[in-house]
Amino acid sequence: MPGPPAAAPADQPVDAPVDRARGWDTWGEAWADDEGHDVDWDDGPRGRGFWRSAALGVGELLVTAGMVLLLFVVYEVYVTDFLTGQKQDELSTELREQWANEPAPERGSITQVEIGDAFGVLRIPRLGEDYTRVVLEGTEEKQLAQGPGHYVDSAMPGEEGNVALAGHRVGKGSPFLELDAMQAGDPIVVETRDSWFVYRVLGDDDPSGIPGMQIVSPTTVSVVSPTPNAAATAAPTGAYLTLTTCHPRYSARQRLIIHARLDGGAISKAEFPDGPDALFER
């Protein structure tokens, strides 16, 4: 077997097509010359060149698969944030326009929100002074990719029963990424067309026995019952709000649940255009 080509004469350009193809053929097709002359096939399809090409091809495929998987992680963690951010901006603009321009629906008819429609804005000061997320009706992936989703058939803000919202933990704007930082008494504010509703995370010593935070299995549907952790058919015992997201981060093995109770009643937006005092507690 010929060894590496002798050092090129000093006056020859380094990457001139010296006899690489013939000279150093242990490198296989990587050293094919610039004319597209594939050295491997010189050995015949069943020769050493075939196996060399096959190994090279498999190796390249594996490296490529690795790169694609890495890119998928980048997509999940960063790109979806970007896409959801854009969607949230659009939804926010639309919702504000809708609130400003369309006549107020008759009282009580807010319960008729179409699936996929934005109907309120969620603010959680613990997660950031400017933490604002437009909430959509429905908890299908289509809605959750745009923002927190409201469980269909759960109560609407301010109503007796349980306002249940689901949101992504990582990616898709990560609305509920830091939900494990919530503490008893933290305000969770929901803005609707005309009102602010302030919910407060329950304390562990709450007389209702409902925990402020719990980690449950994905099938524990009772957390979104009208009275959290009671039967789905039981009558509500108050106005609650429940947030659900996946747990631990980057996994969907369990669900992280936050329960809160309405603190006071509806606060008129006409009176408090900048929001209730609870928003500025921190």
Next chain:
Amino acid sequence: MYSWIWRHLPGGTPSKTLLSLVLVAAVAALLLFVVFPWVEPRLPFNDVTVD
């Protein structure tokens, strides 16, 4: 595969380099904006609801 692509890109090294980068960007864009959004809802680790 990659060496085959490299050999079939026209021009000298600068042109081949530029074209390779364009190809990589095109494939990445295709993955990020078409393939991944399609694949993602079919994967099991995005559930955040109880049901």
